[in-house]
Amino acid sequence: MPGTPGPGAPGTPAPGTSGPGADRAPHTTPAGPWPTVRPPSTRAVVVTRVAAVVALVWFGAVYTVATDVLSRAPYLLTGVVVGAVLCVLGSTLLWVYAARTPARVAPRRGPEMGLARDRAAARTLLRSGGDPDGEQRRLIAVEVLADAKLPLVTGATAGFLGPLVVAVANASGPLPWLGPVTAGLTVLLLLVLGLRTWSAYALHRAADGKHTVPRFEETGAPWRPWP
Numbered sequence: 001m002p003g004t005p006g007p008g009a010p011g012t013p014a015p016g017t018s019g020p021g022a023d024r025a026p027h028t029t030p031a032g033p034w035p036t037v038r039p040p041s042t043r044a045v046v047v048t049r050v051a052a053v054v055a056l057v058w059f060g061a062v063y064t065v066a067t068d069v070l071s072r073a074p075y076l077l078t079g080v081v082v083g084a085v086l087c088v089l090g091s092t093l094l095w096v097y098a099a100r101t102p103a104r105v106a107p108r109r110g111p112e113m114g115l116a117r118d119r120a121a122a123r124t125l126l127r128s129g130g131d132p133d134g135e136q137r138r139l140i141a142v143e144v145l146a147d148a149k150l151p152l153v154t155g156a157t158a159g160f161l162g163p164l165v166v167a168v169a170n171a172s173g174p175l176p177w178l179g180p181v182t183a184g185l186t187v188l189l190l191l192v193l194g195l196r197t198w199s200a201y202a203l204h205r206a207a208d209g210k211h212t213v214p215r216f217e218e219t220g221a222p223w224r225p226w227p
Helices: 044-071 076-097 116-127 135-146 151-168 178-209
Strands: 036-040 104-105
Touching: 044 076, 044 151, 076 151, 076 178, 104 116, 116 135, 116 178, 135 178
Parallel strands: none
Antiparallel strands: 036 104
């Protein structure tokens, strides 16, 4: 009586390489709790929004000093406009995301977060259009939660460092290169943060499409970090 062809028999697809379900990750049991959050405290929201207002006041102080000391500098207007845009953008992010950035409940930092290489593999699978399963679904939600405060970090950096772009006009004194270098490094840092934030946005949108985002502790409703 002929036996059943084994996995290596001719014409039999190798596991995970072809056939139905080949684009799915192998099922693994979650190694920790599903990421959960709770709404931000009133104190956290107030402190963050006060910081947004302080950033605008900070720009006003920088503008006042710059227009007084560097009133005839050739690039003063450019520095003021760019600095104002960055400061307003940063303050807006702080104000809006103050109420959208929750407090972490689970998992705790440590082994429950999973290995970095496993989280990277889960991200790659999601971005390639595959179907994460089991532990990989949880790790994607962990990645979403890890980026929860990124808009606040980007907003604070733009709000408080953005006004320093005005230093591009300060090309005099014993160190004439210091002002332009400061402005250039500030713009470079904000560009890197902006790209990182956009990458996180794309990952979060993809995760939401696969229903792999953190959930609120009390209601179980999905937490969507982006509008």
